[in-house]
Structures are given as structure tokens and as C-alpha cells.
Amino acid sequence: MTDLSEAQAAQEASTIGPPLWLLAEVTYRCPLHCVYCYNPVDFAKHEDELTTEEWFKVLREARALGSVQCGFSGGEPMLRDDLELLVAEAHRLGYYTNLLTSGVGLNEKRIDALKEAGLDHIQLSFQDSTREMNDFLSSTRTFDLKRRAADLIKSRGYPMVMNCTIHRHNIDHIEAILQLADDIDAEYVELANTQYYGWAQVNRDQLLPSREQLERAERITNEWREKHGNKMKLFFVVPDYYEKRPKKCMNGWGNIFLTITPDGRALPCHTARMLPGLEFPSVREMGIREVWYESEGFNRYRGTGWMKEPCSSCPEKEKDYGGCRCQAYMIANDPAAADPVCDKSPFHHKIVAAVEQAQIPGNPQQVKPLIYRGPKESLQLDRPF
Amino acid sequence: MTVTTASVPKIGRHFRIQWEEAQKAYVLLYPEGMVKLNQSAGEILKRCSGEASVADITADLEQTFNAQGLQQDVINFVELALQQKWVETT
Ligand code: SF4
Numbered sequence: 120m121t122d123l124s125e126a127q128a129a130q131e132a133s134t135i136g137p138p139l140w141l142l143a144e145v146t147y148r149c150p151l152h153c154v155y156c157y158n159p160v161d162f163a164k165h166e167d168e169l170t171t172e173e174w175f176k177v178l179r180e181a182r183a184l185g186s187v188q189c190g191f192s193g194g195e196p197m198l199r200d201d202l203e204l205l206v207a208e209a210h211r212l213g214y215y216t217n218l219l220t221s222g223v224g225l226n227e228k229r230i231d232a233l234k235e236a237g238l239d240h241i242q243l244s245f246q247d248s249t250r251e252m253n254d255f256l257s258s259t260r261t262f263d264l265k266r267r268a269a270d271l272i273k274s275r276g277y278p279m280v281m282n283c284t285i286h287r288h289n290i291d292h293i294e295a296i297l298q299l300a301d302d303i304d305a306e307y308v309e310l311a312n313t314q315y316y317g318w319a320q321v322n323r324d325q326l327l328p329s330r331e332q333l334e335r336a337e338r339i340t341n342e343w344r345e346k347h348g349n350k351m352k353l354f355f356v357v358p359d360y361y362e363k364r365p366k367k368c369m370n371g372w373g374n375i376f377l378t379i380t381p382d383g384r385a386l387p388c389h390t391a392r393m394l395p396g397l398e399f400p401s402v403r404e405m406g407i408r409e410v411w412y413e414s415e416g417f418n419r420y421r422g423t424g425w426m427k428e429p430c431s432s433c434p435e436k437e438k439d440y441g442g443c444r445c446q447a448y449m450i451a452n453d454p455a456a457a458d459p460v461c462d463k464s465p466f467h468h469k470i471v472a473a474v475e476q477a478q479i480p481g482n483p484q485q486v487k488p489l490i491y492r493g494p495k496e497s498l499q500l501d502r503p504f
Numbered sequence: 505m506t507v508t509t510a511s512v513p514k515i516g517r518h519f520r521i522q523w524e525e526a527q528k529a530y531v532l533l534y535p536e537g538m539v540k541l542n543q544s545a546g547e548i549l550k551r552c553s554g555e556a557s558v559a560d561i562t563a564d565l566e567q568t569f570n571a572q573g574l575q576q577d578v579i580n581f582v583e584l585a586l587q588q589k590w591v592e593t594t
């Protein structure tokens with residue numbers, strides 16, 4: 120090997136990989152009002168949605184960089200009348216196309232059009248398995264509708280992938296949720312505990328389950344797995360508040376994920392918009408190549424160079440990249456701090472305090488009224504999280 | 505699951521294989537996920553058309569790469585791919 124080729128090899132190893140995953144949040148509009156919604160609390164201020172042509176440009180440029188998985192989410196993506204056009208363009212460009220929907224607005228006509236457009240996959244989200252609970256959580260009558268959506272999805276030959284967000288108010292219904300998943304022949308079921316961003320952070324103390332609730336739910340999920348074998352693949356995600364190490368958030372900042380918000384902000388993660396002192400570029404003003412490789416927003420927390428103690432000298436820093444920047448900001452008031460979920464963080468006691476509070480039934484924090492996600496509430500709260 | 509030279513593997517339902525220039529590799533795409541294939545996996549999988557048998561695939565590979573004795577490698581890989589549901593056999 121010559122010196123030159125060694126230098127080239129070293130350079131290649133240090134280069135930034137492509138944004139393999141493109142998440143197109145095509146709208147913040149949504150007919151539901153989930154109390155754990157992951158959209159920014161001030162979403163109602165960002166109404167100026169990208170046009171069809173602007174989305175086409177995003178899709179083209181990201182694909183040219185190497186994006187290959189494309190997710191259409193929201194809000195409720197079905198509220199975009201041009202969703203079929205966007206899917207068709209993504210399909211034509213060679214993406215594997217995924218739709219993340221609550222199922223509202225999905226009917227025979229639209230699912231046929233989506234299939235025709237080349238949609239590869241649909242993930243259906245459920246708020247809970249009983250009508251009463253479902254209505255309580257989303258405050259609209261959507262449960263029967265979801266069942267119909269599930270039937271439509273299956274009848275068009277899609278795998279049935281169901282996602283249910285779990286929290287204090289529905290976690291005790293886990294059997295009913297699993298039964299429902301089985302009834303609709305779900306192939307993959309994700310029972311994901313709420314992550315505390317956006318509206319879920321507003322409602323955090325009311326949503327965090329107790330340890331006992333969690334253990335019960337996990338045990339039942341395991342029993343179900345043993346009894347039913349491989350027919351349904353079950354994933355149970357515990358809230359990171361109960362962990363001592365943070366998750367490897369987004370698989371690393373600016374590593375493989377690229378999110379585009381309804382109004383065209385490019386983000387390394389769909390909640391990063393809340394972070395202070397960072398200008399995230401708009402795709403109306405900057406091409407995707409420059410966004411990904413050169414923008415300050417994407418470079419700031421890439422890799423490990425930006426870290427402070429305790430992360431910077433930590434042997435585990437490549438494992439979790441210091442966890443979530445948003446959680447660090449929300450709890451330690453510093454986006455460059457260690458994720459306070461980590462027990463090496465000097466702010467870990469704040470997580471412990473929230474968890475402890477969740478063990479005391481009926482304490483005042485827990486029984487505060489839930490705030491439903493909605494445009495009116497968004498404008499009233501008028502804050503990023 | 506036993507795979508023989510007569511088995512006819514086909515890319516599994518909900519999976520898609522394609523060449524990705526940015527990664528200089530074949531990738532297998534599926535709902536919300538992706539596997540990057542190494543060269544031999546890519547070369548075998550792209551021949552899993554549902555028409556060619558393991559024997560045909562082996563012969564094709566041996567000819568293309570001017571190699572011999574690949575049969576067991578192909579069988580082993582197709583068995584693994586079956587377990588992962590990357591392929592189905594008919
Ligand atoms: S979490 Fe609920 S309210 Fe938020 S976008 Fe999804 S379905 Fe709509």
C-alpha cells in the first residue's frame with residue numbers, strides 16, 4: 120500500500136455517511152388530540168406547509184445523497200391531498216416507502232391509490248384497545264375506524280404493523296391490546312412507552328407509569344410471547360426514565376436520520392426543533408447536500424467532539440453518543456450536557472424524582488388534568504416544549 | 505428447513521433487493537429497515553428470482569466469477585436467508 124492510498128482510506132473512514140433514512144413530516148395537522156403527541160408544542164405557529172413541488176425537490180435531493188428508506192408521517196399524513204403524488208414520486212426515485220398513520224382518512228379509494236402509487240408499507244397506530252379508552256386518549260371517536268383501517272390494510276396485502284403508545288392510563292389494558300393485535304392478525308406489534316418530548320413532556324407526570332405497572336405489563340407481554348410463539352413479533356419498549364443509561368438517540372446525531380418538518384426545516388431528529396441557539400436550515404433556502412454535510416445544525420452534535428464531562432472522558436461515549444440532546448436541554452438546561460437519564464449525569468436526580476413521584480398513587484402532579492394536543496392549546500401554551 | 509439443489513428461492517414478501525450506489529452495495533429493504541449485503545450475499549440474493557433453482561444459481565455464479573465448488577456456500581446462505589424470511593422457497 121502506498122502512502123497515498125492509506126491517506127485515502129483514512130479519509131474515507133472519517134467521512135460522514137449518507138442520510139439513509141428520510142422522514143417526511145408532511146403536515147402538523149391532525150384530527151386526533153393525543154396527549155403524548157410528539158409534535159412540537161408550538162406546532163400551530165408553523166403552518167406554512169411545503170408544496171408538492173417543494174417536497175418533490177426534497178425527495179430528489181435526498182435520494183441523490185443516498186436516502187433509501189422514506190417515511191411519510193405528520194400529524195396525519197392522510198390529510199395531505201397530494202400524499203399519493205408524493206408516494207408515487209418517492210417510489211419512482213427508488214425509495215422504500217413507509218406510511219405512518221392513525222388510519223383516519225384511509226378508505227378503499229385512497230388505499231388503492233396509494234398501492235397504485237407504489238406504497239410499500241403502512242404502520243397503523245392505535246391509542247388503546249377499548250373504545251372508551253381510545254376516545255379518552257385521542258378525544259375523537261376513532262376506534263371502529265381503526266379496525267376498518269386494519270382490515271383495509273390487510274386486504275391489500277400489506278403486512279399488519281401496529282404501534283401502540285403505552286403510558287400510565289392504558290398500560291393496565293395490555294392484555295386487551297395484545298388480544299386486539301391478535302384479532303387483527305398483526306405481524307409486528309410495537310408497545311412503545313411514551314417518550315417524553317413535545318406534548319408528552321407537557322403531560323409527563325400524568326403519563327409516567329409506576330414500576331409495578333411496568334413490570335406487570337412486561338411480564339404479560341413475555342407470557343404472550345411464550346404462548347403464541349413467532350406468529351406475532353412483539354416489541355416492548357420501556358420508558359428511558361427507568362434506565363440508567365440513555366438510548367443511542369437517532370443512532371447518533373446527523374448519522375443516518377434526516378427529518379423534514381411540514382414547513383421545510385431540516386432536522387437531525389423530529390424533536391430537535393426545540394433546541395436553543397441552533398438555526399436549522401430550511402429546505403426552501405438550502406439544498407439537502409449542504410444541509411446534511413455543511414450546516415451548523417447538523418454538525419454541532421455529530422460524533423463525540425462536542426461533548427463535555429462526564430461524557431467526554433466516558434468509555435461508553437461511542438455506545439450512546441451521550442443520549443438525547445433534547446432531553447439534556449429539557450432537564451439539564453444544556454443541550455450539550457449528558458442525557459440526565461444517565462446515572463453519571465449531575466441531573467440524574469431529576470429523573471429519579473419524577474420516577475419516584477410515579478410510585479405514589481394519586482399525588483397531585485399525577486392527577487392534574489391532561490392537556491390534549493390541539494391548535495388552540497398550542498397557541499395558548501406558546502412554548503417549544 | 506432444508507434447502508436442496510432443487511429448491512427455488514424467491515425474495516420474500518415485503519422485501520426488496522436493490523443496488524445502492526451511495527453504499528456501493530446491494531441492500532435488502534423491508535418495512536422500516538434495511539440490511540446492507542456483502543458481495544456474495546448480494547450476488548446470491550439478486551438471483552433469487554423464483555425461477556432459478558439453487559443448482560441454476562450456483563452454475564450462474566460459478567460461471568460469472570469463474571469459480572468452482574460454490575454449491576454448499578449457496579445452500580448455506582439460502583438456509584440462513586430462509587430463516588430471516590429474506591427468501592421464500594416454492
Ligand atoms: S400523536 Fe396523535 S395527535 Fe399527534 S400526530 Fe400522531 S395521531 Fe396526531
Ligand code: SF4
Pocket residue numbers: 364365429430431433434435436437439440441442457458461462463464
Ligand atoms: S456519561 Fe455520557 S457517554 Fe457516558 S454513559 Fe452517560 S451519557 Fe453515555
